[in-house]
Amino acid sequence: MSQKLLVFLVGLLLVSALGSYVYYRRAVAAVPVDPWSLVPDDAVLVMATRDHPTLVRHLKETQLWDNLTAVNYFQQVEDNLALVDSVAGSRNVVLRFLGTKKVFTSVHVTGPAKFDVLFQVPIGTVREYRQVRGLVDGLARDARYQVATRDYRGEQLTDVRDRRTGSGMTFFNYRNHLVISANAELVEGVVRRLEHPEAPTVASEFQSTDYLRLKDVDAALLINYRRLPQFLGVFFRSELGPDLAALTSLSRNSLMEMKLIGNRVLFNGFANPETARDALHQQLRGQSAQRLRMAEVLSLRTALLVHLGLDKTTVLREPRQAAPAADTLGATSGPLIDSLAVSLSQEAALCYLSSVSARQKPAKLALVYCETPARVGALLGQLRRAVGASPSFERVGPYQIHQTGVPELPARLLGPLFSNFGTASVAQVGNYLAFAEDPAALRLWLTDVTAGEVWTRSPTQVAFLQDTQPLARLSVFMDTRNCWNVLLRALVEDRRAGLLRNETLFKRFPQIAFQFVPAANESEADAQYFTQFVFRHPASGPAVARPQTQTETGTLLAFKTPLSSAPTLVPVSGARTPGVLVQDQGQVLHYITPDNVVAWSDSLAGAVVGRIKRLSLPGGNAGTLFATPNRLHLLGDQGQELAGFPLNMPDTVQVTALAVSPSDGRSAPRLLVSGRSSNLFLYDTNGNTYAGWQPKQLDFGLAAPPQLLVVGGRDVVVALLENGYIYAFDQQGGVYPGFPISVGARLHSGAFVEIGPTLRRTRLTVVSQHGERVSFNLSGDVVSRSRVATWSRNSVFRVVPDQQGKSYTVLREQGGLTDWFDPSGQAILSKTFVTSALKSAQYFNFGNGHRVFALTETGPHKVYLFDAKGRFVANQSFDNSAPEVGLEFDAAANTYQLYRVVGNELRRTALKLN
Numbered sequence: 001m002s003q004k005l006l007v008f009l010v011g012l013l014l015v016s017a018l019g020s021y022v023y024y025r026r027a028v029a030a031v032p033v034d035p036w037s038l039v040p041d042d043a044v045l046v047m048a049t050r051d052h053p054t055l056v057r058h059l060k061e062t063q064l065w066d067n068l069t070a071v072n073y074f075q076q077v078e079d080n081l082a083l084v085d086s087v088a089g090s091r092n093v094v095l096r097f098l099g100t101k102k103v104f105t106s107v108h109v110t111g112p113a114k115f116d117v118l119f120q121v122p123i124g125t126v127r128e129y130r131q132v133r134g135l136v137d138g139l140a141r142d143a144r145y146q147v148a149t150r151d152y153r154g155e156q157l158t159d160v161r162d163r164r165t166g167s168g169m170t171f172f173n174y175r176n177h178l179v180i181s182a183n184a185e186l187v188e189g190v191v192r193r194l195e196h197p198e199a200p201t202v203a204s205e206f207q208s209t210d211y212l213r214l215k216d217v218d219a220a221l222l223i224n225y226r227r228l229p230q231f232l233g234v235f236f237r238s239e240l241g242p243d244l245a246a247l248t249s250l251s252r253n254s255l256m257e258m259k260l261i262g263n264r265v266l267f268n269g270f271a272n273p274e275t276a277r278d279a280l281h282q283q284l285r286g287q288s289a290q291r292l293r294m295a296e297v298l299s300l301r302t303a304l305l306v307h308l309g310l311d312k313t314t315v316l317r318e319p320r321q322a323a324p325a326a327d328t329l330g331a332t333s334g335p336l337i338d339s340l341a342v343s344l345s346q347e348a349a350l351c352y353l354s355s356v357s358a359r360q361k362p363a364k365l366a367l368v369y370c371e372t373p374a375r376v377g378a379l380l381g382q383l384r385r386a387v388g389a390s391p392s393f394e395r396v397g398p399y400q401i402h403q404t405g406v407p408e409l410p411a412r413l414l415g416p417l418f419s420n421f422g423t424a425s426v427a428q429v430g431n432y433l434a435f436a437e438d439p440a441a442l443r444l445w446l447t448d449v450t451a452g453e454v455w456t457r458s459p460t461q462v463a464f465l466q467d468t469q470p471l472a473r474l475s476v477f478m479d480t481r482n483c484w485n486v487l488l489r490a491l492v493e494d495r496r497a498g499l500l501r502n503e504t505l506f507k508r509f510p511q512i513a514f515q516f517v518p519a520a521n522e523s524e525a526d527a528q529y530f531t532q533f534v535f536r537h538p539a540s541g542p543a544v545a546r547p548q549t550q551t552e553t554g555t556l557l558a559f560k561t562p563l564s565s566a567p568t569l570v571p572v573s574g575a576r577t578p579g580v581l582v583q584d585q586g587q588v589l590h591y592i593t594p595d596n597v598v599a600w601s602d603s604l605a606g607a608v609v610g611r612i613k614r615l616s617l618p619g620g621n622a623g624t625l626f627a628t629p630n631r632l633h634l635l636g637d638q639g640q641e642l643a644g645f646p647l648n649m650p651d652t653v654q655v656t657a658l659a660v661s662p663s664d665g666r667s668a669p670r671l672l673v674s675g676r677s678s679n680l681f682l683y684d685t686n687g688n689t690y691a692g693w694q695p696k697q698l699d700f701g702l703a704a705p706p707q708l709l710v711v712g713g714r715d716v717v718v719a720l721l722e723n724g725y726i727y728a729f730d731q732q733g734g735v736y737p738g739f740p741i742s743v744g745a746r747l748h749s750g751a752f753v754e755i756g757p758t759l760r761r762t763r764l765t766v767v768s769q770h771g772e773r774v775s776f777n778l779s780g781d782v783v784s785r786s787r788v789a790t791w792s793r794n795s796v797f798r799v800v801p802d803q804q805g806k807s808y809t810v811l812r813e814q815g816g817l818t819d820w821f822d823p824s825g826q827a828i829l830s831k832t833f834v835t836s837a838l839k840s841a842q843y844f845n846f847g848n849g850h851r852v853f854a855l856t857e858t859g860p861h862k863v864y865l866f867d868a869k870g871r872f873v874a875n876q877s878f879d880n881s882a883p884e885v886g887l888e889f890d891a892a893a894n895t896y897q898l899y900r901v902v903g904n905e906l907r908r909t910a911l912k913l914n
Helices: 003-028 052-061 072-088 093-098 126-141 184-194 228-232 238-250 280-284 293-297 333-342 373-387 409-414 439-451 459-466 484-490 493-501
Strands: 043-049 103-111 114-122 145-152 155-162 168-173 177-181 219-224 251-261 264-273 302-312 344-353 364-370 393-396 399-407 423-429 432-436 474-479 511-517 529-536 543-547 554-559 568-570 579-583 588-592 598-603 609-616 622-628 631-635 655-660 670-675 679-684 707-711 714-720 725-729 752-754 763-767 772-777 782-787 796-801 808-814 817-821 827-832 840-845 851-857 862-866 886-890 895-902 905-912
Touching: 043 228, 052 251, 103 184, 103 228, 114 184, 126 145, 126 155, 155 184, 168 184, 177 184, 219 264, 228 238, 238 251, 238 280, 238 474, 251 529, 293 344, 293 364, 293 432, 333 344, 333 373, 333 409, 344 409, 344 439, 364 373, 364 409, 364 439, 373 399, 373 423, 393 439, 399 409, 399 439, 409 423, 423 439, 432 439, 459 511, 484 493, 568 609, 568 886, 609 655, 622 655, 631 655, 655 707, 679 714, 763 796, 796 840, 808 840, 827 851, 827 862, 840 886
Parallel strands: none
Antiparallel strands: 043 103, 043 219, 103 114, 114 177, 145 155, 155 168, 168 177, 219 251, 251 264, 264 529, 302 344, 302 474, 344 364, 364 432, 393 399, 399 423, 423 432, 474 511, 511 529, 543 554, 554 905, 568 579, 579 588, 588 598, 609 622, 622 631, 655 670, 670 679, 707 714, 714 725, 752 763, 763 772, 772 782, 796 808, 808 817, 817 827, 840 851, 851 862, 886 895, 895 905
């Protein structure tokens, strides 16, 4: 072969390779992968999640996290996560890797009594791909695990197995999408699914819907109702299969959004009606949705209620039931049954009552509405006489229990859903008929109705119904506490132990509702059901949320006890709004989540003194640090006291302020406590005291709480005294050289601090009561002096730093006149108040000119907000009974969020900017 020909062939090969690469990048890799196309068609449930840190936070706020981590399956997941962290040599590797990726989790039935889960996780960058590769290599080097690869229909699958137990997982990478499952057959099913790219996906009927784009949505859930009976068959006894299949035949599939909101898990979405000929939807099609009027006769013992709302109950009957065999019931009974069936309308329900033991068969009732109760009562009497039933009856209060003498009368009247009642007994309460196989069930139900133990008399049940849809075609209500034994009896033997282990999780939300609301244009081809699932626990906490007045925009949380402290805003990772800490007059500290729900409450021995601080802890966590008159407290994320706390102060100490050193990650933070009589104490978070601080006695009263600084690795305690003297102490209680210094006049506020790398380059600024601004360093040198404003004998000057301590302003008060200045002495605003008492002043600086000045009058309980030009924000004052307010700026919405206390209410008000 000639050299020219060889060069030509090599060049042709390179051009072909480059063309293939460009084609792959432009035509193949540039086309995003539809995650739905990777889900096998036999999926029962598919959940898509996006913002995983926020999802975990919401799970913790709804108090589900601790319950979930106690479940055996999630414990295995947690063990695997711990293994990943150990191999990667870091913490929370998986959670950080997931981040805001769109992750799909699908559930599949893989055997007669088995189901498995398939995960999809996208890989976004080369760095993430290297992380995955490094993790697999780390497992391959571990002697406890076996890592092997194999080819399956052109795709390379990786199997990771525990050598001891044989358990593990299988995964493969499809165009930077990791497909993972503990069941290798599910992963192989994805590969087979990819061979038919033109086949419709499990979500093809919801192509235009993406709930994850909406605000505050935690997940999206797809349910395949055609496969749901098979999935439920994994848990429930086989004889329940026909009933479960009938109830799930209203819809073929649905897609819903999921929101975790305080005391609720809420699913909202749409479902496509089932098109099979003998489906429940075909029977009920065209029937109007109805209200749950029978709540007035539903016992508080109700464990499970299956409610059908429809115009005519006759649509539930099969044709062969309209005319029972004459030789069985007699010639006259058939027309009487037909007349009875026609008299029933609007509502029909199956109601199971709670039982005291799983061995006991639960009481089952068939409840149905009759518009003409007198006519129905007469027809029942005629029917009893026609079939020769006993005329005797049992009385419970004002109601009577009769024998019907007709086998399976509820099924003859209401269709096959109401079968297995035997020769039923019947009772009539107002407009409702109740059938039961055992008269004891009717006796139990009538006892509750007579005593008024019904849903409409229970505030808890009324509040639950208010969270549900008022009109629905099919509603399933469950009380998990009442149905515990009912559920245990219905489960297959292998699943009972699992339910018993997870009792706390199951009963976390005792009130559950599943509802299907038909479309108004049901005759159209694309009509869908609106679907809502609600998992709720009663709002038994210390506060109730409700809207504010019509003149105010925002939320309101009304507590049972008046609030005594100002709101402390707590930044929350992943949330647009902060959490809030506030204390009530019962000395209970409450934490309110960004979703306006009380996450935890902690009873304290006294009122919180000074400001509440957030303290960084090892492991990336944070704690809430604060003081009460005799103790120092450090609380974790769930309001629990952390190890070693509370720290008890000596009996003679009354805490007036608390300061904490900035965390350096190397040593325990130091806690500076000031008490009455100007005593200072220094501790670390382990409870150790420092020599020279037991206590440090000052000669004069403090002008402001002392400040604890760390400069160049050295602790500096700065104490400003009212007589104008300033001290700087070291960790041993000694005075730094150059101190004390005097500003030549009295002081009434703290210092603004600018931390530098050395003591000499660290600057503090104070304003004396002569209106003089004095700046000094920690070497004891006065750097500058300047006049801010004129002064008089009655004037009071204060330094007011912003919420982050990065800038400051100066406030002068004289009687009812209040003037605000910037550090150079330039006037910002001036206002005259009716009251002459000192005002609580706050300065908020959010950058880009977004500055707000807040003045609170404690007498009339009003707060006034001013912008950077001294103008009223929102052109009004606001009620505020606390000394201070909280304020946040939402740049995306261009609004301020004002947090304030009014009596027993915590209010959050949105203030729109001009």
